[in-house]
Amino acid sequence: MAKEITSRAENYSEWYNDLVLKGGLADYSAVRGCMVIKPYGYALWENMRDILDKMFKETGHVNAYFPLFVPKSLFEAEEKNAEGFAKECAVVTHYRLKTDPDNKGKLIVDPEAKLEEELVVRPTSEAIIWNTYKKWIQSYRDLPLLINQWANVVRWEMRTRLFLRTAEFLWQEGHTAHATRQEAMEETIRMINLYADFVENYMALPVIKGVKSESERFAGAEDTYTIEAMMQDGKALQSGTSHFLGQNFAKAFDVKFVNKENTEEFVWATSWGVSTRLIGALIMAHSDDDGLVMPPKLAPHQVVIIPFLSKNLEETEVMIDKANDLKKELAKMGIRALVDSDETKRPGFKFAEYELKGIPLRVVIGPRDLANGVVEIARRDTKEKAFFPTDNLPGTIQGLLEDIQQNMFNRAKSFRDSNITKVDDFEVFQKLLDEKPGFILAHWDGTAETEDKIKELTKATIRCIPLDNPQEDGKCILTGKSSKQRVLFARAY
RNA sequence: CGGGAUGUAGUUCAGCCCGGUUAGAAUGCCUGGUUUGGGACCAGGAGGUCGUUGGUUCGAAUCCAGCUAUCCCGACCA
Structure with missing residues (x-):
């Protein structure tokens, strides 16, 4: 075995790290607590992001982008929010470096370039966004304001873990403003339901929706709604939150609107987010001791096609052509397939490699089976291998992918239910x-x-x-x- | 941030306790050949300022200190 994975029973944490690193999702970086998301991991995130983005837009939201930095005076405006995040904020105090006169080739912070007011690197964007909303909202006609942003945020955590808790992470944060308490509450619920829908139907992971107790509530919120998923070690992972912010931020940033009766009122707010932490949830919920197991709807590659290669160049060419033809047919149906015709690696190596990467289906095309009018298809979730007729292969594959998606959900659900x-x-x-x-x-x-x-x-x-x-x-x-x-x-x- | 462990070739690790030729292994990588239905084999080759900065010493991978990073156990947290 070229890439040994620690088993779950032996050490669950190491198993998780092995999957992330050896599965090619992410790597450590030179920056404390910050990871590099590698192409395979980023492709997974892009799939998640694209689906969520579509769901947000279907529910009337639009995207915008707000600054990375928040002036300290704005950050502290909503007291509870500021207090809650204060101890994990990175702060920019200077805007310039200069060469060190005592140490050639080295740089020092220029003491003369101290900022008048420190800039907080956003741990979340309520402050900068509500400061902006004040300018945008005057009338009930300006409401509701339904904005989402895809961004990075920084929370200086004591102890970090790949995807689950990194100092910098990618997420989306929705920030909405409404004319009434009821509308804002409806939005809060709408979004927690949307998250549950996404996690269950795309990530194949059942969740429990609920309200946080006061001490677990988001700093500055009146109510925090959450979806909680169970990992294979029985621990819970908070997978998404939707906050009913009441009028807290409107009051802190003085955001009022004039209603139809021509009286001024504070607006009602929500915020909601999911992050790259979802990738951690995906890994811990579904994977096994042989590697990652990707749900078909999110897998960067849903199918890997491996043609058997031999000395017989003519025969090899036929196998590769068949593989490429199948890939094209699958593409027409919207199925993402990968052909591995690398002649320098043996089949056994490839099988192990793609199992580690968690590709849901493996199709093997070889002369022996082809002569019998079949191909071998192996599914990652159950490790079952079976032969299927070459007629209507795309249809067969599509059916199998749907079955895997459903099976993964059912398996996760029965595990969870039997552990409550x-x-x-x-x-x-x-x-x-x-x-x-x-x-x-x-x-x-x-x-x-x-x-x-x-x-x-x-x-x-x-x-x-x-x-x-x-x-x-x-x-x-x-x-x-x-x-x-x-x-x-x-x-x- | 408190406690414990670790950092040597791309990777996993030996060497360090007891300082002294040219720092080793496995695996991976490159070249050639034989192979190819579950992580192939043979031959040759490249690859390391021993995490980093400083100190002790005639001499440091080895001893000491600071810094940094990772892992494990806590506290904090999406």
Whole structure:
């Protein structure tokens, strides 16, 4: 084995790192906490981005771009938001370097080029955007304002992990302004539903939608909606959030509009985002000890076609032609195929390589099978190999891709469902978290103190209060105080 | 940021404790040949200022310090 992958059982974290690095998705860089997204990883992100972008536009949003830098005075305008992010901000203090007079060939920061006002590298863009919205919004006719931006943000995290938590990451952030509380709330819900739709239908990953408790809420929001997914180690990954911001930012940035009755009102706001972290979720939810497993709808290459090559040049040429013909036919149906006719690598090497890369289907075209009117097709999700007639191959492949997409979702869903447990006893709660990782539904008295205490004792946090949560009488798992519903607990990334 | 570990060829690592020729291996890479239905084989070859800066020393991959990066365990977090 040229590229050994640590097994999940041996070390889950190393397994994850191996997949990212050896699967060719990303690489470490010379910058602390920042990664290089390699072409294969970026192709995956482009697919995700393009689909989401289309979904945003179908729901009436438009794209714009706001500056990377936020003047400190703007950043601090919304107090809670500023406080929440303050301890992880990169700050620009100077605008010039100069050659070091004492050390030839080296540069130093020019002390004379100190900025009057420091610039914060955006950890999120509410401040700069709401400062702009003030200029754009005067009348109810200017509302709703539905803007999204694709951007990079910087959050100076203590400890970073490829895709899951990097100091700089790519994301989209939607920032909307509305005339009424109800409209803004509807937007908040619309977007969390859109994210759930994307993650479930494209990433093949089931999610639980819910509301964050007060202590897990976005800094500056009145309510944070979240989608939570379960990874193969039973831990939760927050995969997307949609915030109802109330009038907090409108008040902080003095954004008012005149309504039909000619009275001034503050506007209502939402913001929502998903990031390259979704790639981490995709990897951890579906992959196995042989490498990545890409859901067909997002896979950079959905099919790899490998023609068998031999000394017989004439025969080899026929195999390569067949492979290229199939690729063209697939392209007509919108299926992304890759032909590997590299004669310097043996088939076994290629099989292993494309399994590592997670390509959903592998089609092998060889003289022996072709004489029998069949080709061998192997699917990545189940590792099954089977022969299929050469007639209507594109149709067969399309069917298989759909089946893989569905199978991956079903598999992830049954794994998740079998790892959600209702618990009513705190000792069982603690024991379960250590022995059988997963989600736990338990009663909670609704206080931040209890939530903190549970976190301290078990490292588990309230992931969300699920939407459409069944109401039932119960007693808080820790304090025994009365409770009307169960909330979702888990250890999280 | 606290605790632990690590950084030597593209990659994985040995050498360091006990300083002293020209720093090794496997794998990968290049060339030629034989191969090709699950990570091929033979022969030849290229590739390293030992993470970085400074210190100790006649002499540093080896000893000491700072910095930097990565991994693991915490705290923080999408």
